[in-house]
Structure formats: structure tokens, C-alpha cells
Amino acid sequence: MINLQNAFARRIVPLIAAFVSSTCLTGADWLQFRGNDVSGVSALSEIPATWSDTENIAWKIDLPGRGLSGAIVIGDQVVVTASSDFRQDRLHVLSFDRESGKKNWERQFWATGRTMTHPKMCVATPTPASDGQHIFAFFSSNDVICLDLAGNLQWLRGLTHDFPNASNSLGMASSPIVIGDTLIVQVENDAESFATGLDTANGKARWKKVRPKKANWTSPTLWQHGDSKPVALLQSSAGIEAVDSVSGETLWKFGNGASTIPSSVVAADSLLVPSNGLTALRLSEKPTDDAKSPEVLWNDNRLGPGTSSPIVVDGKVFVINRAGVLQAADVTTGSILWKVRLKGPFSATPVAAGKHLIFFNEEGGAQVVDISGAEGEIVGENSVGETILSTPAISDNEMFVRSDGHLWKIAK
Secondary structure (H helix, E strand, O other): OOOOOOHHHHHHHHHHHHHHHOOOOOOOOEOOOOOOOOOOEEOOOOOOOOOEOOEOEEEEEEOOOEOOOOOEEEOOEEEEEEEEOOOOOEEEEEEEEOOOOOEEEEEEEEOOOOOOOOOOOOOOOOOOEEOOOEEEEEOOOOEEEEEEOOOOEEEEEEHHHHOOOOOOOOOOOOOOEEEOOEEEEEEOOOOOOEEEEEEOOOOOEEEEEEOOOOOOOOOOEEEOOOOOOOEEEEEEOOEEEEEEOOOOOEEEEEOOOOOOOOOOEEEOOEEEEOOOOEEEEEOOOOOOOOOOOOOEEEEEHHHOOOOOOOEEEOOEEEEEOOOOEEEEEEOOOOOEEEEEEOOOOOOOOOEEEOOEEEEEOOOOEEEEEEOOOOOOEEEEEEEOOOOOOOOOEEEOOEEEEEOOOEEEEEOO
């Protein structure tokens, strides 16, 4: 393990991280998978509904190797990861200037763990995360790399060194998230399955939890009630486990099973879980019943998502199923409000910008749906002409999306 942190960073970074992790997205940074609050919603942003090679594409730049990870935005930087070489054992972290697309820096590392993946996936599948001062890149090889914003290495953890049986022959995809000064990482597979909370200052494990021995590609999410400490919500085939992000204490469990691909999403004080379709749970820091299990508010087996995670906007939950049908339902009751058929298949999770939902399918086709009316309306259809499996990032009125080969900035 390499630790180059200084005392100042140890004191100030947790304060900054706690602030950015609990701030609702209104158009600033996009610091992790589905944004700062892991909602996928940028409420005040306006992204053009149509774009082409000659309109509303600010820049397009080449990327090395392969990468299914989404971009993140930190101030004036756009950061992505990639993997290259025949065995995908060369790991890349790249930073670009958000205004011009010019490369700021690139850092490369050798993978220390297993790099075998399914051909559809790659080693650079998890989206990186940031606390606003550092970049945390996690790869399917179970390597966790911490850099400062100038690209200087702060520490590196090769988790396979400590847990040699932790691997998935199809590849890992769970994206880490930052809660306060803890980096939450899920390494869940059919062998040595665990989740861990790493100290962002030095990479040391604050806690480690044994998890169900089953391949799992979901990403953690977070919930915070008022002034209480943010809670990490870990999803697996067994259900949901709510964990204190600092101590690793289990606060409660929902044990009725859940999907191992699309992730849950928080809607105020409820959690929408891809479980037996879609199940809404009432969130609380400590459930009052003896079983310490949250109350089930509703369940509808018609609302089961395919690969994309659900998203919540203005009191409605939006789910796209394996047939490419987008369904809108009331968050409070689960009542289905309307349906629209889109052109799939989909792997990327949609994002929301203002009154629009933006969906990228696996062929690189983007469909923009206006969700402000009584029915959903497709108002834009676009294509970048390359395979897209990553979830876009939105910052202010700009959207960043990547394929294996390119990164685009889409803006008016």
C-alpha cells in the first residue's frame, strides 16, 4: 500500500466530502456513478434533445483501449478510466479539460488481480468516484487507485493480494461511492465475496463485511435523513443491507431478495428496490420491529427493470424493462401512470436533465423523453454510432458520454 497523504488533507477532505456527498444535484460536479447523491438527476440542467456531427457536440476525443465506466466531472476536469493490452492488464486514468477536451494528464498502472472478463465487459467497467479533492478509480481486477486532482498517486490497494479468491469470471462492474471520508467498495462474487469501507485518506480498511457468495454487479447507494449520518445501502441477491459507513455496523436488513444487475434508488424516505418486480421500502435509520426490517410500502411485479437502474423524478419512478418499454409509476403508490416503447436493448442507466430523461441503448442510439406532461413523449432521437454501455454524466448544461473509443461532450 502506498500512502502519500498529508495532515491537512486528513482534516479538511472529510468535511468537503461530507458536503458534496449530501448535496442534491443542481448542475455542479458529477462525482460518482449516478451523480453526487446517486440519483442520476440534474434538476436544473438543460441538455439539447437533438445533436449530430454538426450540431450540439462541443467535442469528441479518442480514448485508449476499452472502457464501460462512466465519466465523472470535478470542477473543470472530466475523468474516465480505461483498460488496454491483450490481457487488459494496463489500467488508465485520464483527465480532460471540460471546456476544450484537451488532455490534462494520463496515469497508467499494471493490474495486480485477475483481468478475465466476458467479451461484452472489460476491466474498466466500474465508474470512478471523487470526494472533490481526490479521484478513486476501481477496476475489475480489484485494484483501487487514489490520485489527487493533478494526477499524483496518493495510495493504491490491490485487493486481490489480501483476498486472492475474490474474482468473477464475467468481470466486476460495481461502482464505488464516497460517503464522507469513506470509500464504499463492493467486491461480490461466487467465491470470496465482501464489501469494505476504505479510509479515503490512506486506503486502509475501516471495516469489511462478508457478503452473499453470488456474482453481483449492483452498486451501493446512500441515504441520509435530516442531520443523521449517511447510510450505505448494499444490494445483493439476498436483499438490502443498511450499513453505517464509518463503523460498518449493520443497521437493518431487507431479506426478500433483490436483483444482481440494476441498482436501487432512493426517493426521499423510501427505497425502490428491484425485488420481485419493484418494491418500495420505508427508510429509517433503525426500524422499530424486532426483525429490524423496513416496512414494505408497495410491490408491483410489472415494474421489474431489465439491466438499467430505475430513476426517480418529481414523485415518479421510471423503469425500463427488458423489452424496452419505459414505464412511469407513482412513487407513493406504485400505480402505473403511462408507458412508452423505446428502441433497445439498454445497459446504461438513464439520467434526468430538467424535464427530460435521456436513454442510451447499446447501439449508441440516444432517445430523449419529455416527462413533464400527462404522457411521456419522445422529443429527440440521436446516435453516436458506437456501442454505449456506460451511464452519462451531467454538469451544468453539459453531458459527457463515452464509448470504448471516444468521449463526447454534448451541449448547446
